[in-house]
Amino acid sequence: MCGMNEDVEQDNRLAYAGLTALAELMETVGSKLNPDEDNRPYYVAWGLLAAMHRQAAAVVLLHGKGFGHEAAPNRRALIEHMAQIRWLAEDGADAVDTMNLALKHSQKKLRDAADLAGLPYDPTIPDLVQAAEIPSNPANQFINRNPLLKRLGAPLLAAWTGETQLAHPTLTAAQCFFDDTADDKVVLHGEPTLRHGAANPADRSPYIAFVLMWSAMDAFNHLMKGQPWSEELRRIATEGGLDGSQPRIDAAEEATG
Structure with a gap:
């Protein structure tokens, strides 16, 4: 148990340094847009990334x-934001059109x-929104969250479900608050208690936030001309215990217990 606690503390120390470095990197984002391109994926992804940064701060x-246990809604939001940003980086304008279609449906529900x-x-x-004509495209299959999370990887879906x-x-x-x-x-x-003396995976909340934030910024980097964050992201990944290309999303799965 002592070794496990030391591992958690080490992971979180890496996370604090990594999240600080990622926040500093966000300050270098450029705002120039290419008039010959559809820039919607860029600014929608930035909006999600900025919101995600605040969610990560809330988790920490x-x-x-x-209150690491109570940060579950924030960790869940981090997973959702990261998935949307990676989707925008991969499917571009098609993803934005699908988001608009989802907005059309949600606004109708709100009005009703x-x-x-x-x-x-x-x-x-x-x-x-209701008056807008939105063409269908293959990305429409990801209007629901489960197919998108499955596309990005089974561990991510498992983490989100947990x-x-x-x-x-x-x-x-x-059941975190009683034992029968x-x-x-x-x-x-009166406080969350896992059964059978199990360690609480939520103790790694800062590390989970770091992993997901890094993945989102890696995706956003692909939406920027010349991918200017690449070198710094590799450095941050190496220093934070990631391999620099594929973040340890399985770490997020650990948060489910």
């Missing part, structure tokens, strides 16, 4: 305050829910 903050509740809403965006179980009010989430395995009594916990 919660972990530092002893508001109408049902009798709540007022600004119809500007829903009207614009974090979903902790983030939502499920039996899995509830004894024959004569039920033990109630």
Whole structure:
């Protein structure tokens, strides 16, 4: 158990340094756009990356305050953001069109829910989205999250599914706070407690955030002309215990327990 704790602490020390280096690298992003190209994948991916950076900061903050378990929704969001950014890097404008199609569906649901509740809403965006003609393309299959996560790798889907179980009010989430395995009594916990004395994978929250943030920035780098972050990303990966080309997504899977 002592060795395991030392491994966790080492991983997190690497994560703190790695996340700091990634944040500094983000400050070097360029804003010049090529007028001859469809730049939507670039600025949509940047918006997601900037949001992801804040999610990573939230994960580190919660972990530092002893709420690594409660950071499950943030870790889940990190996985989702990273997957979308890698999708944009791979499918480009087709991915953006599919995102617009998803927006069309979600805005209709929002309008229907508001109408049902009798709540007022600004119809500007829903009207614009509903009026838009969005051509179909092969990327439409990824309008649902599971196919996209499967495409990016089974460990990523497993990690996301595990974090979903902790983030939502499920039996899995509830069982972290009671133990009914004894024959004569039920033990109630005020803090998350894994059964059978198992180590809490959420203890590696900062490292999980680092792995996912690195992967997202690697994908975004491919959307920038000349891929200017390549050398720094390789250095950060090496110093952070990654191999510089394929991040250890299996580390994210560990967060599921």
